[in-house]
Amino acid sequence: MNETASLRARAEIDLAALRANVRALRARASGAQLMAVVKSDAYGHGAVPCAAAALEAGATWLGTATPQEALALRAAGIGGRVMCWLWTPGGPWREAVEADIDVSVSGMWALDEVVAAATEAGIPARVQLKADTGLGRGGCQPADWPELVSAARTAEAAGTLRITGLWSHFACADEPGHPSIEAQLGVFRDMVAYAEKEGVEPEVRHIANSPALLTVPESHFDLVRTGIAMYGISPSPELGTPADFGLRPVMTLSASVALVKQVPPGHGISYGHHYTTSAETTLALVPVGYADGVPRHASGKGPVLLAGRRRTIAGRVAMDQFVVDLGGDTPEPGAEAVLFGPGDRGEPTAEDWAEAAGTIAYEIVTRIGQRVPRVHLHGAPDRG
Numbered sequence: 001m002n003e004t005a006s007l008r009a010r011a012e013i014d015l016a017a018l019r020a021n022v023r024a025l026r027a028r029a030s031g032a033q034l035m036a037v038v039k040s041d042a043y044g045h046g047a048v049p050c051a052a053a054a055l056e057a058g059a060t061w062l063g064t065a066t067p068q069e070a071l072a073l074r075a076a077g078i079g080g081r082v083m084c085w086l087w088t089p090g091g092p093w094r095e096a097v098e099a100d101i102d103v104s105v106s107g108m109w110a111l112d113e114v115v116a117a118a119t120e121a122g123i124p125a126r127v128q129l130k131a132d133t134g135l136g137r138g139g140c141q142p143a144d145w146p147e148l149v150s151a152a153r154t155a156e157a158a159g160t161l162r163i164t165g166l167w168s169h170f171a172c173a174d175e176p177g178h179p180s181i182e183a184q185l186g187v188f189r190d191m192v193a194y195a196e197k198e199g200v201e202p203e204v205r206h207i208a209n210s211p212a213l214l215t216v217p218e219s220h221f222d223l224v225r226t227g228i229a230m231y232g233i234s235p236s237p238e239l240g241t242p243a244d245f246g247l248r249p250v251m252t253l254s255a256s257v258a259l260v261k262q263v264p265p266g267h268g269i270s271y272g273h274h275y276t277t278s279a280e281t282t283l284a285l286v287p288v289g290y291a292d293g294v295p296r297h298a299s300g301k302g303p304v305l306l307a308g309r310r311r312t313i314a315g316r317v318a319m320d321q322f323v324v325d326l327g328g329d330t331p332e333p334g335a336e337a338v339l340f341g342p343g344d345r346g347e348p349t350a351e352d353w354a355e356a357a358g359t360i361a362y363e364i365v366t367r368i369g370q371r372v373p374r375v376h377l378h379g380a381p382d383r384g
């Protein structure tokens with residue numbers, strides 16, 4: 001039994017696996033730098049320890065969605081280049097500039113705000129211009145690109161900012177051969193070429209996320225931004241398993257069984273009685289629920305390793321607990337129930353949970369709630 005077994009539930013984070021994943025991904029994109037995407041608390045794995053481990057393993061950039069996430073890394077003493085891309089008007093531009101964070105700009109309102117903040121701070125901002133090459137979400141439309149590039153160049157010439165990057169994001173990189181991938185690469189090359197013709201000298205041009213890193217080598221440019229693959233999860237089951245890419249899942253979610261009891265046949269289980277025992281049997285109460293990020297959509301379907309076998313949740317997932325029908329097995333209270341992990345002890349994976357809940361593995365790990373302590377293992381760097 002390990003030392004955290006007395007916890008109700010825990011998400012063990014294997015930082016040695018994360019470092020090995022970073023090294024494997026760097027080897028796959030050896031011409032590019034690697035950005036470790038640690039938004040949303042590193043997809044639920046803990047932003048600060050994961051950022052530190054990724055830098056140790058050779059990542060040179062960190063990426064977050066919000067500026068608050070980027071500032072929190074700096075407040076924790078994390079170095080390296082940090083970029084954030086999800087801004088709203090009135091955001092902490094000045095704090096970001098002063099904290100040496102690269103900021104993404106998709107439109108004129110953002111450029112105006114960062115210019116004002118950099119002028120006030122008396123420090124040139126590091127700005128990365130984001131192009132919408134077809135995702136249809138963030139980024140500057142090709143039609144608006146000349147105005148944005150021209151205004152950014154004017155501010156650069158005045159010394160208010162430096163255009164450090166030109167970048168974009170894919171819509172369908174997880175569907176190999178999807179025609180939008182080539183189309184977006186073409187638009188990206190054109191928008192980069194236009195900016196460079198206007199005098200922009202970016203340090204980094206980048207468009208690749210994990211699926212593009214793994215399957216579209218011509219998308220690597222100067223920098224690859226990887227999130228899910230670094231956490232050892234395949235971007236999509238259709239692309240392959242983590243092992244196919246030399247990756248190992250980083251998070252193991254487990255709980256300590258809270259109660260084991262015998263019940264008669266015909267006993268309804270959990271809210272709504274969507275499961276009924278077919279014979280006299282034993283039940284285990286597993287003390288995690290949808291408040292902990294166990295998807296309620298996986299009621300009656302979610303898999304769990306308990307008492308040496310894979311089982312399926314009986315009935316509804318409640319806010320704080322669910323029940324497993326053990327079919328007569330009698331583990332002790334405190335026995336370990338493993339919801340997901342790397343899979344090599346026979347436990348389910350985050351992908352298995354994604355399938356059971358009708359979602360993607362990204363959502364499974366990212367939604368694990370704050371009530372579940374993260375236990376970071378193997379934090380000391382493995383030299384050599």
Ligand SMILES: *Cc1c(COP(=O)(O)O)cnc(C)c1O
Pocket residue numbers: 037039065085169208209210211225226227228229235
């Ligand atoms: C989240 C995110 C990524 C990382 O995507 P993965 O598929 O997890 O590698 C990269 N770039 C941007 C802009 C993102 O928002």
